[in-house]
Amino acid sequence: EPLLTAIQQDLLMYVGQTAELRCEASGINPNTVTWSRVGGRLPPGALPRGNLLRLPYVQPDDTGRYRCEAVTETGISTSDIITLTVESRQAIDIRIESSRRVVRIGDDVELRCIVGGDPAVAVSWSRVNNALPSNARTIGSELEIQNVQADNGGVYRCTVTTPSGVFEETYPLAVQGIISSENVNFNGVNTRSVETRSVVFGSSIVMDCKVNIPPPISYTWSKQGGELPIDARVNNAILDIPDVHTEDAGLYICTGSNAERSIDLPTLLLVTGVIPRFTGINSYLTLSTLPRAYLAFDLEISFKPEADDGLILYNSQRAGNEDGDFVAFGMSGGYVEFRFDVGSGPAIIRSQTPVENNIWHTVKLSRNRKEGTMVVDDGAPVSGRSEGRFLGLDLVENMYLGSVPDFGRVHKQTGFITGFVGCISRLVIGKAVTVDFMRDAKSK
Numbered sequence: 277e278p279l280l281t282a283i284q285q286d287l288l289m290y291v292g293q294t295a296e297l298r299c300e301a302s303g304i305n306p307n308t309v310t311w312s313r314v315g316g317r318l319p320p321g322a323l324p325r326g327n328l329l330r331l332p333y334v335q336p337d338d339t340g341r342y343r344c345e346a347v348t349e350t351g352i353s354t355s356d357i358i359t360l361t362v363e364s365r366q367a368i369d370i371r372i373e374s375s376r377r378v379v380r381i382g383d384d385v386e387l388r389c390i391v392g393g394d395p396a397v398a399v400s401w402s403r404v405n406n407a408l409p410s411n412a413r414t415i416g417s418e419l420e421i422q423n424v425q426a427d428n429g430g431v432y433r434c435t436v437t438t439p440s441g442v443f444e445e446t447y448p449l450a451v452q453g454i455i456s457s458e459n460v461n462f463n464g465v466n467t468r469s470v471e472t473r474s475v476v477f478g479s480s481i482v483m484d485c486k487v488n489i490p491p492p493i494s495y496t497w498s499k500q501g502g503e504l505p506i507d508a509r510v511n512n513a514i515l516d517i518p519d520v521h522t523e524d525a526g527l528y529i530c531t532g533s534n535a536e537r538s539i540d541l542p543t544l545l546l547v548t549g550v551i552p553r554f555t556g557i558n559s560y561l562t563l564s565t566l567p568r569a570y571l572a573f574d575l576e577i578s579f580k581p582e583a584d585d586g587l588i589l590y591n592s593q594r595a596g597n598e599d600g601d602f603v604a605f606g607m608s609g610g611y612v613e614f615r616f617d618v619g620s621g622p623a624i625i626r627s628q629t630p631v632e633n634n635i636w637h638t639v640k641l642s643r644n645r646k647e648g649t650m651v652v653d654d655g656a657p658v659s660g661r662s663e664g665r666f667l668g669l670d671l672v673e674n675m676y677l678g679s680v681p682d683f684g685r686v687h688k689q690t691g692f693i694t695g696f697v698g699c700i701s702r703l704v705i706g707k708a709v710t711v712d713f714m715r716d717a718k719s720k
Contacts, residue, residue: 278303278348280327282356289334289362292511293444297329297358299344304354314341314357323507323518332509332516334362370445372434377486379424379449387419387447389434398437421449429473431482431516448482448514474546475520485513487532487539496531504528520547554678556586556697561677566591566603567705570668575641577605578702581633584610586696589703590686591675597688601670604690605641607631614641614650615690620664622689625650628658636701643669677703 279302289295301309306327311318319338323330331338339362345355369392376385389399399417402408409428412421421428429449436443475481485495497504497515505524509516513532517524525547532539552561566573569591579588586607593600603616610630615622625648631637640651645667649657679695680686 278346278352278354280304280309280344280346280354280356282344282358285356285358287358287360289360290443291335291362292333293446295331295334295338295360295362297331297342297344297360299327299356299358301327301346304346304348309344309346312343312345314343316340318342321509330518331360332518333511334360336362338362370434370436370443372432372445372447374447374449381424383424384420384422385424385449387421387432387434387449389417389419389436389445391417391436400435400437402433402435403431429482431480448484448516471542472544472546477520477547479520480516480518481520481545482517483515483528483530483543483545485515485530485532485541487513487530487541489532489534489537489539491534493532493534496533498529498531499526520545552678553699554586554696556583556679556695558679559695560679560681563675563677565671565673566675569603569643569671572644573603573642573669574706575605576638576702576704577641577700578636578638579696579698579700580636581607581631581696581698583607583633583697584630585692586694586698587676587679587686587690587692588696588700589675589677590680590690590692591671592673592687593670595673595685597684597686600687602687602690603643603669603671604687604692605639606692606696608691612637612639612650612652613691614639614648614660616643616648616662616669617687617689618646618662618664618669619666621662623648623660623662624691625658625660627652628656633698638702 281300281302283298283300287295287297299309309327311322311324311329318324319331321332323332327344329342329344339360342358342360343355344358345353347353371390373388373390374385376383379385389401391397391399401414401419409421409425411423411425411428412419419432431446431448433444433446473481473483487493495513497510505517505521507518513530515528515530525545528543528545530541530543532541554560577589584607587604588606590602590604592602601617601619605612605614607613608626612627612631614625617623623646627650631652637653642649646662647659648661649659651657677700683693686692
């Protein structure tokens with residue numbers, strides 16, 4: 277029987293902590309779970325993600341009853357309640373001090389968890405949403421991180437266990453990277469003095485605004501040329517982005533102000549790990565069907581091949597090798613080749629010269645009814661046409677990038693029998709739809 281069960285039905289948190297409410301899904305797709313608050317709305321900063329509801333920096337007015345709910349495929353509704361209580365102050369005083377105000381790559385840093393009010397305590401350390409790094413070790417109430425690396429940043433948690441209860445305090449550790457080697461335009465001036473931070477796609481990052489002016493200081497965060505990520509949380513000097521995507525890259529500016537002056541501190545955020553590499557064997561991404569392609573389509577794809585043969589893109593009408601419409605693109609004997617079939621035989625469009633391996637290439641593919649065009653690296657266009665009287669391209673199956681699950685179920689006219697070896701950095705559909713591989717892929 278499908279069932280939703282609260283992992284912890286009564287949850288006690290303290291002001292400023294992050295509450296994570298979770299319901300175990302049995303016989304239910306966790307991604308279909310929805311969250312609500314009994315008798316009111318979810319807090320403005322709430323982050324529902326399937327069967328997990330994350331409430332950063334909770335306040336007393338976040339106290340309440342929260343419902344997780346899901347409806348099965350047969351129409352059966354199941355739910356459970358989690359009661360959250362937020363108290364204003366802890367029974368003991370906990371604070372975390374760092375041996376360094378500014379932490380750079382290669383530094384050694386010690387975080388000290390200082391506890392007052394109850395000497396009979398046990399202290400442990402953890403990192404929020406991540407394991408402690410391999411170069412970290414705990415010594416009593418201290419956490420030492422030697423030879424700090426860029427991925428050591430994050431929110432570190434000191435957990436204090438006493439006879440009267442368990443208490444926590446967190447510390448955002450921001451690691452300053454190397455200075456950018458590229459010019460960055462900030463306030464109309466090209467400068468090399470902008471701090472550069474790198475973060476892997478899908479992970480979290482914490483940026484700390486360390487302006488050197490006398491307190492009290494008020495802080496404002498902004499992103500040049502756009503808005504802050506939708507799930508970003510600002511807590512005074514701290515900007516926390518819990519789930520980084522490609523569009524989160526850019527220049528972030530923290531403005532620190534007191535009664536006398538204001539200072540802007542820019543940070544350039546680079547997102548890494550978003551360029552998939554394909555090995556040619558069981559290595560592919562599954563994407564949605566190529567949209568609005570019946571009469572025409574335009575594609576632009578950037579790739580770096582490491583082998584002379586391999587299927588880069590494939591979409592078909594049927595999951596079989598005998599008949600049906602299809603579109604295919606890939607490497608064939610060192611040349612790039614574009615094929616499509618609208619029902620009466622394939623158009624085969626091949627580059628005039630081979631392309632070089634291990635360097636980046638950009639190819640533009642266009643089709644209008646039976647006519648097709650391919651442009652390689654801004655060179656001269658190469659054209660071809662599909663024979664017969666049919667004009668429309670019927671695509672129903674998923675689109676595959678890099679290879680396919682089974683070449684035995686690929687149209688026999690595609691001309692490809694192996695997967696692509698190399699990297700694909702960019703796929704643009706139409707004039708403006710850029711595919712985010714990590715976000716839009718159905719399977720990887």
